[in-house]
Amino acid sequence: MKSLADCRVLLVDDTKANLDILVEGLKVDHKLSLAMNGETALQAVRRAPPDLVLLDIVMPDMDGYEVCRRLREMPETADVPIMFLSSLEDVQHKTRGFEAGGNDYLTKPFDMLEVKARVRSLLKAKAYNDAVKEQIASELRVARDIQMGMLPHDFSALEDAYGVGFGAVLEPAREVGGDLYGVCAAGPERLVVFLGDVSGKGIPASMFMARAISLARLLARDIAEPERLLARLNDELAVDNPTGMFVTLLCAVLEPKSCRLTLANAGHCRPVLLSAAGPPCWAVDHLGTALGFETGVQFERTERTLNPGDALILYSDGVSEAFNSQEECYGADRLLADAGACAGLSARAITTRVLEKVRLFAGNVPQSDDIAILTLKVHPDDCMTLVLRATPDEVMRGVEALQQFAASHRAPDETIFSLALALEECGSNIVNHALKRDAQKTFQLLLERSDDSFIVELRDNGPQFDPTDIAPRQSQAVDDDLPGGWGLELVRRNVDEIRYRREGDQNVLRLTKQRVSTFL
Amino acid sequence: MPLHISIQSAGGRDAGTVTITLAGSLDTATAPELERQLAPVLGSPTRDIVFDLAQLTFITSAGLRVFALTRKTLKERGGQASFVHMQPQIHEVFEIIKSLPGVAVFKDAAELDRYLAARQRSHGQDH
Numbered sequence: 001m002k003s004l005a006d007c008r009v010l011l012v013d014d015t016k017a018n019l020d021i022l023v024e025g026l027k028v029d030h031k032l033s034l035a036m037n038g039e040t041a042l043q044a045v046r047r048a049p050p051d052l053v054l055l056d057i058v059m060p061d062m063d064g065y066e067v068c069r070r071l072r073e074m075p076e077t078a079d080v081p082i083m084f085l086s087s088l089e090d091v092q093h094k095t096r097g098f099e100a101g102g103n104d105y106l107t108k109p110f111d112m113l114e115v116k117a118r119v120r121s122l123l124k125a126k127a128y129n130d131a132v133k134e135q136i137a138s139e140l141r142v143a144r145d146i147q148m149g150m151l152p153h154d155f156s157a158l159e160d161a162y163g164v165g166f167g168a169v170l171e172p173a174r175e176v177g178g179d180l181y182g183v184c185a186a187g188p189e190r191l192v193v194f195l196g197d198v199s200g201k202g203i204p205a206s207m208f209m210a211r212a213i214s215l216a217r218l219l220a221r222d223i224a225e226p227e228r229l230l231a232r233l234n235d236e237l238a239v240d241n242p243t244g245m246f247v248t249l250l251c252a253v254l255e256p257k258s259c260r261l262t263l264a265n266a267g268h269c270r271p272v273l274l275s276a277a278g279p280p281c282w283a284v285d286h287l288g289t290a291l292g293f294e295t296g297v298q299f300e301r302t303e304r305t306l307n308p309g310d311a312l313i314l315y316s317d318g319v320s321e322a323f324n325s326q327e328e329c330y331g332a333d334r335l336l337a338d339a340g341a342c343a344g345l346s347a348r349a350i351t352t353r354v355l356e357k358v359r360l361f362a363g364n365v366p367q368s369d370d371i372a373i374l375t376l377k378v379h380p381d382d383c384m385t386l387v388l389r390a391t392p393d394e395v396m397r398g399v400e401a402l403q404q405f406a407a408s409h410r411a412p413d414e415t416i417f418s419l420a421l422a423l424e425e426c427g428s429n430i431v432n433h434a435l436k437r438d439a440q441k442t443f444q445l446l447l448e449r450s451d452d453s454f455i456v457e458l459r460d461n462g463p464q465f466d467p468t469d470i471a472p473r474q475s476q477a478v479d480d481d482l483p484g485g486w487g488l489e490l491v492r493r494n495v496d497e498i499r500y501r502r503e504g505d506q507n508v509l510r511l512t513k514q515r516v517s518t519f520l
Numbered sequence: 521m522p523l524h525i526s527i528q529s530a531g532g533r534d535a536g537t538v539t540i541t542l543a544g545s546l547d548t549a550t551a552p553e554l555e556r557q558l559a560p561v562l563g564s565p566t567r568d569i570v571f572d573l574a575q576l577t578f579i580t581s582a583g584l585r586v587f588a589l590t591r592k593t594l595k596e597r598g599g600q601a602s603f604v605h606m607q608p609q610i611h612e613v614f615e616i617i618k619s620l621p622g623v624a625v626f627k628d629a630a631e632l633d634r635y636l637a638a639r640q641r642s643h644g645q646d647h
Contacts, residue, residue, distance in 0.1 A: 392549040424580045428548040487581035
């Protein structure tokens, strides 16, 4: 605790004689700041926040009541004790002083002994208050560290062992919060992932969160089915739950070999299934009952099969119910659309991008609820497919997916650049010429990797067109007005092989690039 | 993959030269925006445009096309398009239009400055 001698007292009075008396009486015991009018007092506060303010009332320009009100509005002095020292001794003036935010009121003429006694009393209360606040803050910091320690952050071992990718983020609105997530390896065949949200916020929610996450991790070792896991977890939480708190939780179990995914929901937000080949959708339809109310509740089970490149996004309602300054809600539709734009990205990139989108939407509105996102992605293995609409933006979405794909397979930067360039040229050709920029039409992108090369395959239903039929241009362009054909020239320079075939009513263009090769 | 475009007109000795700084990706999705922002510059009597490509990380033929049309317009009025600070991968793609008349590629600002100063003098002699 701060010693009384270290405490700073700000004296505000427009009469120098009064200030002199106070300085004389207090200077031995405390540090002092002086101000002879309201404006100077407010400036002094900004320079060095005091531990106590002794405030005259009748002053020119700004009276003591107004100074007091303004001090209360400033964060650095909102809780600083303020004692009025005034010759106004009727009860109305005293009452007004307390209403303006004053803590004490002493009438002039005063006895210095009484001033000193009151100053000491107010400073002691302030010091005690500060110490308690600091203790709570430091305990909360430790609590936050402990809570964050309960969440997995490094997934690399699991990613390597199970051939999946993870991305996770958890940001409590206060120091501690009630959101939780977990990833548990249950034997070589099974991965259990869950994400939940405890009712309420702050310390009570964080205590219940600790209970829920520990139990869930324990149960995940032995229970293979998500609906049974939720039923057991519910029973455990409901048995001893004197405060009636509850937790919503989504649990999913992935069998990485078969890519079978089973899910069960206990009153939580529906997770997004981000398919590599189609539009995003909700992974479960039913809501289910939150955990902790009463024992014996049953949960429904949903089964799905994931394809390589598919991703599952779990999140808490801090995401879907983020608000902007117009008091609009981010909402499920925006989430689905923004998540859809992340197809082809890594689990980590999807997580980061969704969080960015929510932040962007909320603008400067402070985060009011805990935010958690957990993304699980089945590795694209050695191939992935994307269906793209016939627009330039979609071509670039394909290019970004290709860059991620090649980077995830540790292709050198030059190889990634060349592949991206070749895909952009061929994709643009399809969009601009074969499909005439009809956004209703789509074309397919297939990415494949073998030990020594990358393959980019494009399929479209446009009129038959064999780009390999076109004679190669001269290596240096001449000064012509129509720079068409450059694209194809760039493709030739950047891949090792271009093959075309007509398959039914589809153009199939297959580009092959050696992992490491020199510019032709 | 966004493209950031910043356009600055030089005053003083280099008056009449416009510097366009490009950062990011110049591709099928972003080239139309560059073309749109270039239109008023090409509509003015500007004779020289310098493209600073230090921050340009990706380019395709859609971008080359915009550059080619720009240099064509400038060439017709006796000017040219200059390109400076090209990253190696951009340089490779640039090979295709590098030797067109009205295109000049410079390693760095010093090389470009020397060239522009000489050019400024010859413009002066035109009038």
